[in-house]
Amino acid sequence: MKVLFIGDIVGSVGRKALEDVLPYVKQKYQPDIIIANGENAAGGRGITRKIANHFYDLGVHGITMGNHTWDNKEIFDFIDDEERIVRPANFPSGTPGRGFTVIKNKSKQLVIVNLQGRTFLPPLDCPFEKADEILNQLHKNYKNILVDFHAEATSEKIAMGWYLDGKVSVVLGTHTHVQTNDNQILPQGTAYVTDIGMVGSKEGVLGMERLSVLRKFKTQLPVRFIPDEGKWQFHGSIIEIDESTGLAKKIDLIRLAEDQVIFE
Amino acid sequence: MKVLFIGDIVGSVGRKALEDVLPYVKQKYQPDIIIANGENAAGGRGITRKIANHFYDLGVHGITMGNHTWDNKEIFDFIDDEERIVRPANFPSGTPGRGFTVIKNKSKQLVIVNLQGRTFLPPLDCPFEKADEILNQLHKNYKNILVDFHAEATSEKIAMGWYLDGKVSVVLGTHTHVQTNDNQILPQGTAYVTDIGMVGSKEGVLGMERLSVLRKFKTQLPVRFIPDEGKWQFHGSIIEIDESTGLAKKIDLIRLAEDQVIFE
Amino acid sequence: MKVLFIGDIVGSVGRKALEDVLPYVKQKYQPDIIIANGENAAGGRGITRKIANHFYDLGVHGITMGNHTWDNKEIFDFIDDEERIVRPANFPSGTPGRGFTVIKNKSKQLVIVNLQGRTFLPPLDCPFEKADEILNQLHKNYKNILVDFHAEATSEKIAMGWYLDGKVSVVLGTHTHVQTNDNQILPQGTAYVTDIGMVGSKEGVLGMERLSVLRKFKTQLPVRFIPDEGKWQFHGSIIEIDESTGLAKKIDLIRLAEDQVIFE
Amino acid sequence: MKVLFIGDIVGSVGRKALEDVLPYVKQKYQPDIIIANGENAAGGRGITRKIANHFYDLGVHGITMGNHTWDNKEIFDFIDDEERIVRPANFPSGTPGRGFTVIKNKSKQLVIVNLQGRTFLPPLDCPFEKADEILNQLHKNYKNILVDFHAEATSEKIAMGWYLDGKVSVVLGTHTHVQTNDNQILPQGTAYVTDIGMVGSKEGVLGMERLSVLRKFKTQLPVRFIPDEGKWQFHGSIIEIDESTGLAKKIDLIRLAEDQVIFE
């Protein structure tokens, strides 16, 4: 099974990049299942039902979130009924939505799990303990499992990679919006990359307008950030999973930019 | 001019990797000047005079540091006299050592500047303001300038890239120990990459023994970290600078691992 | 000279408490100069010109701020022209407003200085270095100096107390909204207290509605905080300064609550 | 029942203060049960068996800890067998020691619970959820319950006070080492104070030698902190509990200093 994972999609430029690039990427890589991180899809903050539906229409099968899950209040209206979206599983019990779900497309199925790191981020439940708990449950019925570990610190993400090596098909990171060059198959067969990167303006800072971000760093005054309107970049990863074992055979990075790509 | 920059060298495995790989990399890329980050060279914490000298013997011309600069107390004995080492320039005035220096090799010269980020790191002076101050001074006499921005947050690093675009030859990041896949020439001609990565054990977490790191995350109890003894990875970057303008022509990543590399 | 300092005034309950209590406190203590922290005066976030003027009408002579200085955008319209308001002096150079000012009432004058801590707070310039710089300037002409060190960590506040002991009349803390029971004259003659406390609802959390704060801690979901509407508490301090030396003779705490106080 | 709670005892000066003051305080207040925070007892970092035994010999019946629980490695040897010491209950399951225990003296018994905050502190399990879990268990058999909430942020501590109001006898805070002037009986009958303060040198910063702390703030270089050797301060609180209801009748602060106290 081939899985395409697409990094944090930021604002309208990110959504436009998805529209422009997904047909090309689908044709080139023929993924069986497509997952995208949607925590910044609505103006950089959260996601709406309409945007999620748009993603499905474009071919996305499942959506992971992160620390920005709740930024757009609309999510509270639909997350409980929306089985294709996962938010970090280690939010306190009672949190709306779900932390893992089964994504199906034709004969293929993949469980996606969302966890959030705690280093430099708010204090949720332990993501390692939560991973144990979820996998105990999943391993009775499922082998093909992708974990999106939405976290800031490289140490926490790499530690999670080692922790889950051999227990899941893929551990990949999101949140920093910068793709890392460490895609690899870990010794026990789990595909790993510290961060997938993002989809949105390449001319901003993490997809947001850069002068306002610079103003914040230089002045420490309150600044309102808006998504940048520049040319896009599109970051993702293609992972090949051996469905019989649930282990990964290959993990490749996708790094495209509007001003460089040639649609063959 | 071709510059080779080598990511944070961690412990004895990192030093051994340098010994093994540098001859090969020198032959392949023919760099004019070689700079390495040395903040984790001595057992993961700081650097000693002996290790610095060993680096010079291997062909390193200049060393940058970071938040671990002072971890090995020996540095206070030699940093004031050691013109080839820079520590973050935005430490308070009066701090031992220097924040920038001119590195020369044969007819080539490159100014290296070290700055440290403040997001998720201790409160130093503003790195953006400090960059302005240093460049005001340097621009009278120098064009070929490399900035090692030692920082955690991708936003702060990318912001610095934009801030210095066109003003220096290279802005590269260190500290996260994970190489990022965003090497690029910015619009005004500055080469940029968010993080160079590291040199040290590939089987650890950021070069440190992984079970102890996992124990820390899972138990929150005090844990002593030691450098991992596993097979090495070697991350660096080759940057080509047009000496007449001080702008960059090319920035490539180097990503080697002991178990994969074939020395041609 | 007797100085009355009033802790962070929070929202409309805080403003009402000021109206109710100030006449009584003025009569009882006969302060020469009255200073209040106003960073939470407007709905818990910042201050407006109208509220500042209301404070002056009630008898306040000078206003200090803190990390919430800029929360109400109106302040950018008037802070440059408003000589009775100080914001933390260690914001970057070029920040609107001023970090210290001379407050006069009849024959009395007191310099008020506002500094902000960096522990658990955003990275401003070093408050200790900034204090040195300001005092170098002030000591040519002034002896009676009050420093409002707006900071979170007790260690940083106490360290500032020791640092300025003998150099200013008073070092007092604001920001935590809880009055500390450590008012004292330090050995070299400076009055000190770690935190003055606040003026606003006693039934909330730091003056804000308590159920929403609890909801935040328990759910980690986004929550909008509004000032609580409960009965007030009023915290302040009365400091007696020997004007000839600029040193303090006495520092007492004021702790009043709406349901307990009897206006004699 | 009268309970004496003594704030974080720091190093040898703190231990000496306990020796000097406890007889006097016992005679004056006649407490039935004496609890002390011991996380800084051994050179400022953790506690040893010998020190704990010394505390018991002086009349302490139970010891609470905090974020420094594990600083002295010796604790791993005895905490499992030592029923009079509690460490924060919201460490991960499997952590050595216990989070609550029953302290008895003659006919009196008091359950002591230790919880640690997460704001500006490492990411433990949710202290609010853990409090619920423990109280569900305790309320079957116990009414007289004291919670030491070891936390940094005033907001988190006050929130815990409100959260447990009416459910326990006392919620008091430790960790900041500065006594707060907000002792009160909350509306539902729980005694509350944000921080008890400390026992140790009054001439340091939180009990540690002050020049080294200042050096740290000013230079950001590594500094070794040692307990200060100055004159002591002794902070505690006396709480009167109605044993039949488990609610508090009174909470008073104790603030003594070596250079001021007169043993009557």
Ligand SMILES: [Fe+2]
């Ligand atoms: Fe994101």
Ligand SMILES: [Fe+2]
């Ligand atoms: Fe995120």
Ligand SMILES: [Fe+2]
């Ligand atoms: Fe490093």
Ligand SMILES: [Fe+2]
């Ligand atoms: Fe570093």
Ligand SMILES: [Fe+2]
């Ligand atoms: Fe405030």
Ligand SMILES: [Fe+2]
């Ligand atoms: Fe504040």
Ligand SMILES: [Fe+2]
């Ligand atoms: Fe403590």
Ligand SMILES: [Fe+2]
């Ligand atoms: Fe503590």
